[in-house]
Structure formats: C-alpha cells, structure tokens
Amino acid sequence: MIPYARQDISEADIAAVVDVLRSPLLTQGPQVPAFEAAVKARVGASHAFAYNSATSALHAACMALGLAPGQRLWTTPITFVASANCARYCGAAVDFVDIDPHTCNIDPVALEARLREAADHGTLPAVVVAVDFGGQPADYDALAALRARYGFRLIEDASHALGARWNGRPVGAGAWADCTVFSFHPVKILTTGEGGMVCTEDAALAARLDRLRSHGIVRDRAQMLHAAGEGDWYYEQQELGWNYRMTELQAALGSSQLARLDDFLARRREIAARYDIALRELPLQLPQRDPRADSAWHLYPVQVADAATRSRVFAALREAGIWVQVHYIPVNHQPYYRDLGHRPEDTPHALAYYRRAISLPMYPALRDEEQDFVVATLRGLLA
Ligand SMILES: *Cc1c(COP(=O)(O)O)cnc(C)c1O
Numbered sequence: 001m002i003p004y005a006r007q008d009i010s011e012a013d014i015a016a017v018v019d020v021l022r023s024p025l026l027t028q029g030p031q032v033p034a035f036e037a038a039v040k041a042r043v044g045a046s047h048a049f050a051y052n053s054a055t056s057a058l059h060a061a062c063m064a065l066g067l068a069p070g071q072r073l074w075t076t077p078i079t080f081v082a083s084a085n086c087a088r089y090c091g092a093a094v095d096f097v098d099i100d101p102h103t104c105n106i107d108p109v110a111l112e113a114r115l116r117e118a119a120d121h122g123t124l125p126a127v128v129v130a131v132d133f134g135g136q137p138a139d140y141d142a143l144a145a146l147r148a149r150y151g152f153r154l155i156e157d158a159s160h161a162l163g164a165r166w167n168g169r170p171v172g173a174g175a176w177a178d179c180t181v182f183s184f185h186p187v188k189i190l191t192t193g194e195g196g197m198v199c200t201e202d203a204a205l206a207a208r209l210d211r212l213r214s215h216g217i218v219r220d221r222a223q224m225l226h227a228a229g230e231g232d233w234y235y236e237q238q239e240l241g242w243n244y245r246m247t248e249l250q251a252a253l254g255s256s257q258l259a260r261l262d263d264f265l266a267r268r269r270e271i272a273a274r275y276d277i278a279l280r281e282l283p284l285q286l287p288q289r290d291p292r293a294d295s296a297w298h299l300y301p302v303q304v305a306d307a308a309t310r311s312r313v314f315a316a317l318r319e320a321g322i323w324v325q326v327h328y329i330p331v332n333h334q335p336y337y338r339d340l341g342h343r344p345e346d347t348p349h350a351l352a353y354y355r356r357a358i359s360l361p362m363y364p365a366l367r368d369e370e371q372d373f374v375v376a377t378l379r380g381l382l383a
Helices: 011-021 031-043 054-064 082-089 108-121 140-150 203-212 248-258 261-278 307-319 335-339 348-356 368-382
Strands: 047-051 072-075 093-096 127-131 153-157 179-183 196-200 300-303 357-360
Touching (some): 031 196, 054 196, 072 082, 082 093, 108 140, 196 203, 261 300, 307 357, 348 357
Parallel strands (some): 072 127
Antiparallel strands (some): 047 196, 179 196
C-alpha cells in the first residue's frame, strides 16, 4: 500500500527518544526548550512555544489574541476543520471566504469585498486565519495590506508549511502574521507523533502563549502578582489555561527530525517536479505555483475533469493499493457547520475544487518506482 503521506523515522530519531526514556524527566525538562530554540533559529522567530498539537496551538493563539463570544473569525473552507474550530472553542462565530482557484488559498479579492461590506455593517472579523494550503504560503502581500487597513489580527495556519518561504522570507519569522502555527502530525513536514508550535514576534502575545499551555500558571517571579512573603514552592495561576504541553519524548523526536528538514524539503520538491513532468500531458489540473512562494510541498493535489471522474479514479487508485485522499472536504460542508447556517454553495470555487480533487502520494520516503507506478496507474485510468 502506498499512502498519500507518511512519516520518515531514522535510527537517530529512535535513539533520541530512547535517550529521553532513560532520562529523569519525561515532561517539563530540557528537550522542549531545546526544540523551541531550534525552531526559532530555523524560521527566524523571536518566540516559539511547543504545544501538544497544532489544534491546541490554534486554540491558544485565538485566546491570546482575545477572541471572545460576539466576535468573528474568518478562514478558508479548504482546510482541516481545526482552522475554524479554534474560533468555536472561544465562543466566537466563524465565516468562510472563498479560495483563489489557482492556489486554493484564501482569495484576497473575495476577502476584500467581504471586508468592505462588513465594515459597513459593523461586522468585521477580529481574527483571520490564513492557511498555507499544501505548503504554499497564501498571498501575504495582499493579506498584510488588508490586515493594516481593516484592523484584524492574522493567524497563519502553517500546518503544511514548515520550511516554506514567501518573497524569500521564511514562514514563521513574523514578517506578516501576528502568529504562525505549525503541526507535527505524522503526515506533515516533520513529526513529533502529535504536536504543534506557535511562533510570534509580539512579547505580550508570547507571555500568554507560554502560560496558556500550562493552566495559565506563571513561574517567573518577576511576573507574579502576590509573591511577596512566598517561598520557592510558589507559583501563580493568573488566568484559565489548559494542559496543552508537549512531552520531552515528542520534543526530542522533533529536534532530531528538524535536523533533517532540508533533506525532507529537497525530496518533496523533487517529487513535485517529477509529477509536474510525468502528468503534464494528462487531462488534469496540476498544483499551480505563485512565483512569490516557495512551497514546502506537503500535498500534491490534482484536479480531474469532473465529480464523476473523481469518484471513479479515486476508487480505482485505492483498488490498486494507492491510498489517495481528498484535501479537503470544505469545512462549510460539515454537518456541524451546516447546523450553524453555513453551506458549501456559499464558497463556489472551494466547492468546485473539492468535487474534482485528489491528493497523490507525497512524502520524502516515496521511492521513484512507487511514484512511477502512481503515474502509470493514473495514466491508464484517464486514457
Ligand atoms: C493538520 C492540520 C491542523 C491540525 O494539526 P494537529 O497537529 O493534528 O492538531 C490544523 N490545520 C491544518 C491546515 C492542518 O492540516
């Protein structure tokens, strides 16, 4: 079976985790800060906080930005549900802005039209979550300009995009978003089993992101409110947080994986280039590149002619042992969001993309022969 995505675990990765198992601390030790420091150095961020998933990091990012009941968060429908659910955890409303059919990222033109209308009605979003779909950054030139003009806070859901760049600047360096969230789920660019990281340049946001993952507790005396007369046992819960901490085992795996990031990215780029050439004569729409973006190539989604072809080709590929997937079912197609009044027809480009999309296998350990088999099988099905 050839999956659409899979982790790549080396002997060094295994040894790093085993070392932690023999060490005194399985949580709250030196590995998490070391992994955070390595990510900061890699992406050029001032602050980075490890979480036990990107979902929990998105939740904390929304809380840290002050998202509250009565406010709104806007995002794209072509994403994993977590990009929208983070608003619901805070009691905020969600709305969906259609995609640019070329990049499948949130469409800044559609966003601007919606913002202009919302400004007239007093219904502007407090937060916009942009998703770097498939690893290709969204249009941050346009999004940063809209952020400045309409005053929303921008979260970059870079779950697919560790190692990607926009205009040559690394995703996570804080050049355009208030905070950037990475995922380390096993299908993503690198893995910690489950895990996530949030980066920011904003010191006030950083302080909250640090404590929200651990019950809202502060351990730095300089930040305490009632430390006078208290001893070394003393800690302070200053707001309501959660236990969203990453373990030492996960962080050690993350640091070991991060050392291989350039190899992972190079291999993903190579696989994308091989697909581009091998598939170019077929009746498919291949992933389109924005010349300002350098993608991390988490996904290689193709679009067939129509929904009937998609159903047929998807089933036949799986029959052949090629475990393709669809990224994504529009979030406004989900029953939970339909119950809140959303419809996939509200975002027609996203719906049209969804009906024709298939994600082909894309991961560093995919062998050339396996990729050739995927291409040959697809060619036979589309002949
Ligand atoms: C995977 C993913 C998430 C959630 O990541 P987890 O680490 O599994 O919580 C959020 N957003 C997007 C776009 C994703 O692909």
